[in-house]
Amino acid sequence: MRAMILRHPRAPLEVESGRAVRALGPDDLSIRVLACGVCRTDVHEVDGDLIVPKLPIVPGHEIVGRVEALGAAVERWRVGDRLGVSWLASTCGVCDFCRSGRENLCDRGRFTGLDVDGGYAEVAVADGRFCFPLPPSIPDVAAAPLLCAGAIGYRALRFVSEGQRIGLYGFGAAAHIAVQVARHRGQEVFAFTRPGDRAGQEFALRMGASWAGGSDAAPPDLLDGAVIFAPVGELIPKALASTVKGGTVVAAGIHLSDVPSFPYRLLWDERVVRSVANLTRADAAEYLALAEQIPIRTTTTSFPLREANEALARLRSGQIEGAAVLVPESAGRA
Numbered sequence: 001m002r003a004m005i006l007r008h009p010r011a012p013l014e015v016e017s018g019r020a021v022r023a024l025g026p027d028d029l030s031i032r033v034l035a036c037g038v039c040r041t042d043v044h045e046v047d048g049d050l051i052v053p054k055l056p057i058v059p060g061h062e063i064v065g066r067v068e069a070l071g072a073a074v075e076r077w078r079v080g081d082r083l084g085v086s087w088l089a090s091t092c093g094v095c096d097f098c099r100s101g102r103e104n105l106c107d108r109g110r111f112t113g114l115d116v117d118g119g120y121a122e123v124a125v126a127d128g129r130f131c132f133p134l135p136p137s138i139p140d141v142a143a144a145p146l147l148c149a150g151a152i153g154y155r156a157l158r159f160v161s162e163g164q165r166i167g168l169y170g171f172g173a174a175a176h177i178a179v180q181v182a183r184h185r186g187q188e189v190f191a192f193t194r195p196g197d198r199a200g201q202e203f204a205l206r207m208g209a210s211w212a213g214g215s216d217a218a219p220p221d222l223l224d225g226a227v228i229f230a231p232v233g234e235l236i237p238k239a240l241a242s243t244v245k246g247g248t249v250v251a252a253g254i255h256l257s258d259v260p261s262f263p264y265r266l267l268w269d270e271r272v273v274r275s276v277a278n279l280t281r282a283d284a285a286e287y288l289a290l291a292e293q294i295p296i297r298t299t300t301t302s303f304p305l306r307e308a309n310e311a312l313a314r315l316r317s318g319q320i321e322g323a324a325v326l327v328p329e330s331a332g333r334a
């Protein structure tokens with residue numbers, strides 16, 4: 001099968017036409033990829049910000065696909081089922097984190113497109129216990145960004161669930177979905193983009209933000225909580241300075257540039273800074289049901305699989321409105 005592979009960090013992905021499909025373990029599914037979202041994490045892998053344990057690897061962890069073959073022990077899935085594959089590829093099931101409902105922090109967790117080949121390919125293999133049924137009402141390309149960007153934003157919003165006014169810093173794939181979840185909860189959203197990004201600010205307003213401005217601007221009111229989606233450490237003290245007493249600032253990305261030192265008065269008054277790491281299966285299942293109910297509308301730009309480097313470049317330079325999604329040429333024939 002054809003795949004886009006990362007052979008060396010800081011070099012473009014390469015096309016591999018004859019990549020072998022890995023042999024199925026007892027719990028594995030072989031999946032025909034119909035669409036795969038391009039996540040900010042993929043950019044960090046390609047750029048070398050995130051260490052990939054073993055190269056080459058096929059990136060991609062927002063996979064929408066159809067089951068083509070089943071491992072010997074699979075009971076939950078049938079050939080022909082449509083499903084989603086997300087970032088969490090497998091966990092140990094026995095460590096303290098796995099046993100306390102925090103499998104996202106598993107000591108031996110493995111991740112799709114980082115530890116095991118992902119969805120920048122015509123075919124992907126995934127453990128069926130870590131795959132999700134998708135609401136039939138959501139088409140393939142629209143569903144892809146829900147699987148990481150959407151679900152991570154959902155987990156992050158949980159930690160600022162009390163507030164009325166939520167700040168979202170960085171208005172890309174994750175924030176354009178998170179704004180819809182926050183609005184559904186009756187919260188008001190202030191969106192922060194790169195300074196001067198008028199198009200991004202207009203997009204945020206169209207998606208439901210009640211105010212949008214550059215990250216160097218002060219919001220019209222103090223925030224009750226904030227989520228940082230942009231990989232920029234300086235945004236942590238900026239967000240704290242715009243947050244009420246007792247408010248929480250959540251960093252939702254897997255990579256952040258260094259956080260500069262800041263005066264303690266910004267953290268004083270019981271303000272909280274925390275990160276959100278990975279996802280549990282319960283998060284994803286809960287979120288996908290909510291996405292159908294709201295219903296979430298994703299804004300996407302599709303690229304053929306072979307143009308993965310172009311999609312990554314446009315995401316890196318902030319030229320994608322919403323989410324980029326790769327569609328293998330073979331998807332239409334599935």
Ligand SMILES: [Zn+2]
Nearest residue numbers: 092095098106
């Ligand atoms: Zn574990």
Ligand SMILES: [Zn+2]
Nearest residue numbers: 039041148149
């Ligand atoms: Zn992701």
